[in-house]
Amino acid sequence: MPHELAPLPYAANALEPFIDTQTMEIHHGKHHATYVANLNKAVACTEVLQTKPLDDLIRDLASAPEAVRGAIRNNGGGHWNHSFFWKLMAPPSGTGPSGALLAALNAAFGNLASFQERFETAGMGRFGSGWAWLTVTQGKLEIVSTANQDNPLMGKAIAGCDGVPILGVDVWEHAYYLKYQNRRADYLKAWWNVVNWNAVARHYEAATR
Numbered sequence: 001m002p003h004e005l006a007p008l009p010y011a012a013n014a015l016e017p018f019i020d021t022q023t024m025e026i027h028h029g030k031h032h033a034t035y036v037a038n039l040n041k042a043v044a045c046t047e048v049l050q051t052k053p054l055d056d057l058i059r060d061l062a063s064a065p066e067a068v069r070g071a072i073r074n075n076g077g078g079h080w081n082h083s084f085f086w087k088l089m090a091p092p093s094g095t096g097p098s099g100a101l102l103a104a105l106n107a108a109f110g111n112l113a114s115f116q117e118r119f120e121t122a123g124m125g126r127f128g129s130g131w132a133w134l135t136v137t138q139g140k141l142e143i144v145s146t147a148n149q150d151n152p153l154m155g156k157a158i159a160g161c162d163g164v165p166i167l168g169v170d171v172w173e174h175a176y177y178l179k180y181q182n183r184r185a186d187y188l189k190a191w192w193n194v195v196n197w198n199a200v201a202r203h204y205e206a207a208t209r
C-alpha cells in the first residue's frame with residue numbers, strides 16, 4: 001500500500017488534560033486510519049496515482065481522473081491534514097512562539113493574543129466540519145479556513161483559499177466531542193496548551209526561505 005498510517009509522535013495520553021486519551025485513540029486509530037485506507041483504494045486504479053507522493057496528489061487534484069478525484073480530495077486531504085496535525089501538537093510545555101515567528105505574528109496581527117483570538121474566530125466560523133489554518137503566502141501570514149478535509153495547498157478553485165499551511169486545527173466534532181461536547185470554543189482555547197511552537201517555527205522558516 002503506498003500510503004501508511006504513521007504512529008502518533010507521542011503517547012495517546014500525552015496531551016491530557018487538554019485533549020483526552022480516548023479522543024486521540026479514536027481520532028488517530030479510526031478516523032485517520034480510515035482516510036489512509038480509503039486513499040489507498042482511490043489510488044489503486046492507476047500506477048501514476050499509486051506512485052505520486054501525497055503532497056503532489058493534493059496540490060494537483062485537477063489532474064486526477066474524475067472518477068476518483070473526490071475520493072482523493074477527501075481522503076488524501078484527510079491523510080495530509082491529520083499527519084500535519086499530530087506533529088503540530090506536543091505535551092503541554094508552557095512555551096509560546098518566539099524569534100522570527102513571533103515577530104511575524106506581531107507584525108501581522110498586532111500581538112499573540114489578537115492572533116489567537118482571530119484564529120479561534122476562524123475555527124468557530126467554519127460551519128460544520130473543517131479546519132482553520134495559519135498560512136504563508138509570498139511571505140505574508142494569513143488566517144483562513146477550509147471545509148471538510150480541504151487544504152489550502154489544493155488552491156483557491158477547490159479549497160477557497162491558498163498558501164502554505166504552517167499551523168492548522170481540526171474543528172471536526174470528532175476532534176473534541178467526547179471531552180468538550182458542543183463546546184468548540186472551549187476546545188479551541190484549550191488547544192493552545194498543546195501547540196508545538198517549534199514545529200510551527202520550522203514550517204514558517206521553510207515557507208519563507
Ligand SMILES: [Fe+2]
Nearest residue numbers: 031170172175
Ligand atoms: Fe480529524
